[in-house]
Amino acid sequence: MGWFLKTFNYSVGKKLLMALTGFFLILFLCIHLFGNSFLYLGRDAFNNYVHFLNETDLVYIIRVIEIILVLGFAFHIWDGIRLWWQNRKARPVKYFVKTVDPKSTWTSRNMIYSALIIFVFLIIHLRNFWYEFKYGSIKETGATDYDIVVKTFQDPVYMIFYVVAMVFLFLHLHHGFQSAFQTLGINHKKYTPFIVWFGRVIAFVLSAGFASFPIYFFFFYGGN
Numbered sequence: 001m002g003w004f005l006k007t008f009n010y011s012v013g014k015k016l017l018m019a020l021t022g023f024f025l026i027l028f029l030c031i032h033l034f035g036n037s038f039l040y041l042g043r044d045a046f047n048n049y050v051h052f053l054n055e056t057d058l059v060y061i062i063r064v065i066e067i068i069l070v071l072g073f074a075f076h077i078w079d080g081i082r083l084w085w086q087n088r089k090a091r092p093v094k095y096f097v098k099t100v101d102p103k104s105t106w107t108s109r110n111m112i113y114s115a116l117i118i119f120v121f122l123i124i125h126l127r128n129f130w131y132e133f134k135y136g137s138i139k140e141t142g143a144t145d146y147d148i149v150v151k152t153f154q155d156p157v158y159m160i161f162y163v164v165a166m167v168f169l170f171l172h173l174h175h176g177f178q179s180a181f182q183t184l185g186i187n188h189k190k191y192t193p194f195i196v197w198f199g200r201v202i203a204f205v206l207s208a209g210f211a212s213f214p215i216y217f218f219f220f221y222g223g224n
């Protein structure tokens with residue numbers, strides 16, 4: 001146990017935890033995007049999918065995954081803030097000259113800000129859907145889970161908010177994916193360009209995939 005605590009007391013250890021939770025959260029996003037794609041198959045397909053998750057024996061597994069998910073988000077955010085604070089403290093401020101590593105990108109220097117926007121998004125998102133599906137009073141009017149999603153995305157404020165948030169998700173993942181590999185020590189002349197490319201593809205597919213739902217339901221959905 002001692003070695004474990006020691007490892008996670010060092011800065012690298014903290015980053016390691018952030019990298020591992022980051023991979024786990026990306027895996028969750030891939031599964032979540034797949035699940036949301038039932039929205040394109042229509043009301044019954046999506047409602048049956050949500051029913052399958054929440055009202056069959058699978059619900060026990062889902063509850064365990066939810067706890068792991070909350071812990072994953074919590075560790076990721078906690079270590080991100082600690083790391084950002086450490087880097088801030090380590091920055092020389094003596095001469096009021098902004099010292100910026102020329103190799104670092106704007107996105108990599110501003111991960112904390114994209115993270116903050118994604119965090120605000122997550123709170124609003126859980127209120128919109130997770131809470132509404134379980135406890136929302138709109139259900140008393142006979143609205144189904146599918147209707148809740150459609151109604152949310154037909155509101156221009158939410159439509160724009162979701163799409164803008166997905167731009168920040170793209171920026172966050174764009175740097176985060178390759179950074180996690182570096183933290184794990186996977187830095188190779190031959191493989192790193194592929195990892196960078198693959199990270200960009202994942203960032204694009206996830207953020208464009210998620211952004212496609214508000215865009216579709218706002219601009220193209222004819223009702224069914």
Ligand code: HEM
Nearest residue numbers: 032036050053054066122125129130133162169210211213
């Ligand atoms: C814009 C496209 C998105 C749509 C249409 C969408 C849809 C949904 C829906 C319908 C639920 C409720 C599921 C249920 O209670 O059965 C949900 C839950 C959730 N969403 Fe999203 N989501 C989107 C993007 C995201 C993104 C980008 C994130 C992460 C940054 C995210 C994180 C979550 C989390 C953590 C939950 C709770 C999961 C659970 O309780 O099992 N979602 N989402």
